[in-house]
Amino acid sequence: MALLYAPEASPSQRHAPNLPAITRITAKSRYGDDPQRLEEAMDVSKTLAEAWAAVEKANLPEALQQVAFKEAVALLGGDGTGSQAQQDHPPVKKAPASKTKTKAAKVDEHESEVVDATTFFEAVAGETGVPVEDLEQLFYLDKGAPRINLTSSALGTSLKGKQVNVAVLIAVARHFGLNEDETSAAIIREECSRLRCADRNLATNMKGLAGIVLSGGSTKTLKVRPAANASFVEKVKALLHPGAE
Known part of the structure; x- marks a missing residue:
């Protein structure tokens, strides 16, 4: 007698959240019926869902999925959060150029310009x-x-x-x-x-x-x-x- 059974879900499938449903419920409780806010929340949900799908498609070990998910969100979202590596090592900001006009050329430590x-x-x-x-x-x-x-x-x-x-x-x-x-x-x-x-x-x-x-x-x-x-x-x-x- 043949046994009927469902194949065991992969680790990623077992833990994959129903992101659109969760986001819709959370947004509804926070923003009420504000259509603009709800739409923005669903956009975020879409980005998260796409990121999770990309992680699943990559068939990565479960230990790497969290890091991969963060990277995928950063790449898909384009929200300026940057990747984890960028968060750990943010770019060094250049000091703004000084707008103070040089007053004079001097022969001491203040010298900065030479007048002809x-x-x-x-x-x-x-x-x-x-x-x-x-x-x-x-x-x-x-x-x-x-x-x-x-x-x-x-x-x-x-x-x-x-x-x-x-x-x-x-x-x-x-x-x-x-x-x-x-x-x-x-x-x-x-x-x-x-x-x-x-x-x-x-x-x-x-x-x-x-x-x-x-x-x-x-x-x-x-x-x-x-x-x-x-x-x-x-x-x-x-x-x-x-x-x-």
Whole structure:
């Protein structure tokens, strides 16, 4: 007598859920009769069902089916969740490019741009009214940063006078020529040291300059105000054209 029996279901078939039915019941209880929400839920159900069918078709060992199912959902869904490998190792985001405009080229650790001589001298001349020829006689550029093209003895007869001249000339030149909002006092000290006119009174002597504000704590800066123009022009004339009216 022949025995009638149903063939044993595969492991995947034994555990395959009725996804559309489950999703419909869950969505109905959560969203009520909202047709749009129900439709979206059924779309998800369709994706899950297709993913499970793909796993079954691959005839994978039961131990691998869960991982394969997640990968299939990620590939079919296109919802930005990504695969398991992508979740474990998300792509590294690039830092956004800085939108801060570089203020100036400097000879210290802040240096980031180099301004050409023509641009520099024309900018200073345009703002101060000092002829380019005079500026080229008074300054030269070292890696885009202005240096005073005079000897220490030509800057004045006292250390204080030399320091004041250097501070005004460099601060104003950098402000207009390099589009610099403020100049580090360390740059002034460096130039005074190069010209052998620096001493411990430099910070004190930079206070109260006409049109230039010295501010800050341990890291001081010089900010140029409109009144500094007249002081700059006066010093250029005194250094290059002494006695001229």
